[in-house]
Amino acid sequence: QEGHEALPAPSPAAFDTLFSTIDAQPRDHADTRARMPEFTRLRALVPPGDESRLLRVDALQCGVGLYEDAARVGVEAQALVERARRRDDGYALSRAYYCLGNARSAQHDERTSIADYTQGIEAARRAGLVVLHGEGLALRAATLSAIGEHAVALIDLTEAQREYERTGETTHAERNLLGLAVAYRRMGEFDAALDHLVRAEHAARRRSDLETTYTTLLQQGYLLFDRGAYPESIGPLRQALAIAERQRDPGNVAYALAALAASEVRIGNHTQALASVERAQARLGSEAHGGGVDMLVHLRRGEALAGLGRHHEAVAEFDGVMAELGDSDNPRYITMLHRARAVSLEAVGRHADAFDGYRRVLAAQTELDALARAQQEVLMRHRFDIERHELEHRRLAADRTLRDQQLAAQHRARHWRSVTLVASVVLVLLLAVLGLRQVRRGRTLQTLAMTDPLTGVANRRSLERFAALAIADCRSPPRPLSVLALDVDHFKRINDRYGHATGDAVLREVAAACRRELRQADLLGRTGGEEFVAVLPGIGREAARGVAERLRAAVAGLDFGDTALGLTITASLGVAEQCAQDTDFRTVVQRADRALYRAKRRGRDRVECDADDDDGGASARPMPPAPATPIGASAAAT
């Protein structure tokens, strides 16, 4: 075995690497013989007893020798399917089915092969193997196309393309373009076909994939021919021919020349067409070539001869082709053949045969049209279904969006309701607080309006109001009521000696001391600078005198040691009891004031009563008017 490298030792890691490399390469499903050395290396890497890896090599290798013995390959593939099933290996199962499909295809059992491919496609899809899945779709599409099911083939290839693009399998997507283009052309969708062909050609040129570049150019030529653009088809066909020549592939050269000849016939260049055909025949030699290239060359040769007026030779060519054509062959070629043959038969005077030929052309054409219509219908139905699905999908999505929006709106509304509720509660609380504060402020204002700010005792106004009520109260049932008038002695001196602030403090202390000595029912008020008046309801003159004495003693007992050292104060008081003649409070106060005046006169720090009056009320003074400020508004005599 000269030239063979030594086989590697078993290694799972090395196996996996080589396996991925081989598996990623594009394959010719018909025959993998050229890759036998790779498979042998891979097989050597399988660790002993590793059934799983062995299964994979077998699956990868399945199909070798297909052309020689398709039946044997079919049996092997069937066994592989069983093994893959037992091991639950999606990859091997899918490959085994593809191999089985190829074997059946090679034995012209296309319907069964389609079922096998479908099984393989499903296995790949279940295993999530995108590339293998796409490969199966392409295989099935090729077989479908071969039996005239172009629409379903196009659908398969479109699905493969979508999957490749979705998963970013760019190379596979590019390789799939050619198949798609052919499928489109066969469906008569020429614009889509040309677009895919041009893209496939660019991709193939970029990859320096000459074989695919050749095919894309040949297909462009066919496409332009089908569209009746005969002169335009010459360019791509010549390029295809150049590539086939460079590759030294006689089959491809012959295909390109046959296609060129067909276009040359259509543009009336029959001599050139005949030359092309003869060149093709020379390249093909005497060997038989598969795939119908011989038949094509003869058909084109007949057309060229007919164009040159050599109808007898043309009929002979056409008859040769007819003998070779089977029923399963391409109806397009059959139609083309019968039409060309009928023209030549007519030219040589075989009118009845010509007529028969035209009849067959008509029948074949009708069949072709029906096929085309049926295929269009399948495709349209499929596209309609897809569109309907998409429409349904969009409608569902729109519904969902609407529902989401409704939910969001509901949510927002609920949110705002809570916000409003909280805000209302806060507002109510705020109003309550404000109201409360207002009430308090009103009370404070009222208190301020009724009290003397310096001492906190009642002011003149509230004293008069209280007295009026008390007097009325003491009338029925008749009860006594007395009034005391108190004036701090020599208060001016205190101010002068200790300052005004101390004077204020003295006034506050005097008020506090008096309040301590009075009952709850009594009311003390400040009526002038250093003069206070107390109303004592229910108290008669003598009892009031006692109270006045207590007040005098309390004032005299005040101690100012910590504010004004050495300061002692005294107060003089006058007492008056309300009597029947009194019209109002003022007259009682006047009598009390008179008594107070007397106390001052009699030496201060003492209490005098209106009953003790010895000057017959001549010294009675009216109550002093209410001062703007208590200071400087003394009512007491100096």
Ligand SMILES: Nc1nc2c(ncn2[C@@H]2O[C@H](COP(=O)(O)OP(=O)(O)OP(=O)(O)O)[C@@H](O)[C@H]2O)c(=O)[nH]1
């Ligand atoms: N500190 C202070 N002094 C005041 C206030 N109101 C009046 N006075 C002063 O009190 C003094 C009252 O003095 P007079 O009316 O002359 O009487 P007096 O000095 O108390 O003498 P007699 O009443 O005769 O014992 C004046 O000097 C006023 O300015 C006050 O609210 N605070």
